[in-house]
Amino acid sequence: MAMRVWKFGNDIDTDAIIPGRFLTIYDEKELASYAFEGTRDEFSKEADDGDIIVGGRNFGCGSSREHAPLAIRGAGVRVIVAESFARIFYRNAINTGLLPLVCEDAGAIKDGAELIVHTDEGYIESAGKRYPIDPVPEFLLEIIQAGGLVAYARAHPEVKTCTE
């Protein structure tokens, strides 16, 4: 199914996604009502279930606040495509059930366009064009396939560390 694209630029930081004054909130729907406040106010009002965020380089840089992926998730978004992600945000996105997809050509995708994600086939499609996406690292795929880190942890009463 095709979904609407919300296009953002480079270095979208976690303060832009959810400002510091809202960090006592943990409910994703409530967080979503403040998402991108002051940066892109219409997002929290108009974003719909299944919409896709497309960013440039270094999406989600800055703080480790998991409120950022939660605020995006609370707005109904499940997939973020970007040229690159900041490290902590990338892990947080996977852990909270968002799918972060790295696409070198993300810059070519237009705001408001429709986008179709073909995760297994390794590409996304917008305005009649296909763009390849990087595969998700194997050890993180295991977490995604388990249904997120919480589900993974529940399924593994113990973990084997590298010392063993």
Add this chain to the structure above:
Amino acid sequence: MARGLTVAEKIFSRRCHREKKAGDVVMAPIDAAMIHDITGPLAITQFWEMGGERVFDPEKIILLFDHQIPADSIPAAKNHVMMRAFAEEQGIVNYDLREGVCHQVALEKGRVAPGDIVVGSDSHTCMYGAVGAFATGIGSTDMGFALKFGALYFRVPESIRVGAEGRFASRVGPKDLILRLTGDIGADGATYCALEFGGSAFEEMDMPGRMTCCNMAIEMGGKAGIVPPDEVTRAYLKERRSFDPVELSPDSDAVYLDQRSYDVSDLSPQVAVPHNVDNVVSVEEVAGRKVDQVFIGSCTNGRFEDMQEAAEVLGNETFSDKVRVIIIPASRDEYLKTLRAGLIERFVEAGALVEAPCCGPCMGGAFGLLAPGEVSLSTSNRNFRGRQGSTEAEVYLSSPATAAASALYGEITDPRGV
């Protein structure tokens, strides 16, 4: 082909009891885990969601409140209550709101040793690399996992070597170096990498300066910032904890993703201008810019030595009455040192608000927020749009010396001319 190891590779190899190299994915044991009042409640919730009952080791958990203290809202107060109950139930030492900013407290209480692998649910956890640990910021769900299992997945990172030689000129220091480096490497130039610092400038640098530099590794996307432990490290830790003598110097044939070298003797005071930390210029380029608020403090620059640096520039003068000056030592210990040296009295006489140890205006949550159109100069680590209040405000970042000079004149001022 055999090759030498970086500091990061040595730390992971040591903890895994076998050689680990960049690119290896390991479930590594955690030597310490830090949670605070903003990200802690969600980490605890996720720990429970994962079926957690007892944390892996209460003695390895660092727990405190620093972002919203004393509670600035009822939700913040509730978060504190929730974390107090968790600490009590789990037998974790709770520093509560008494000790100060998490990263400063973790180091000064001797909770981190050279060669440790440490996680914190705060992005500036990379500061613990100042004592030769591999320390990195993680989200709350990863923290829930770490609290339960005492282990976490890591990809052993590639390293970027940053060598610095020479002596800093008067009123130029580690903050200027790390800002310059951030400007050169860029906000994502070290993503997934460890920044490994070395050279005579780092060898001669005191522990507070090393903390300032390691603290800002994340501003380049870095996973960690590390200064190999040496005599300075050992002297700092001696009165704080016992630790294994670990040899963590990088091998001469270690392989780096990139190597950079600096001569700090010709470095000028640096300023990060709105709205990105890598937007760095020499102070002359922005001198004269009016400022409404100056903040001297944070985990980046809230230590006694930073207070001394500001006080030395202040001398017997008075801060401009056009600027609000907020000074916050980063911990109770640093506050006491500043107090006993007579500097708190000097700052208050000069017109500053001196607050109790906490994160303060750095993250724009608790107090010291900016109105639209206002300008702040801050010794903290981030100047993102909206970071300290309104998205229409501007935040500049600098050293304590530049901040103090600017507070004297109400405009960005080169401290070398004061």
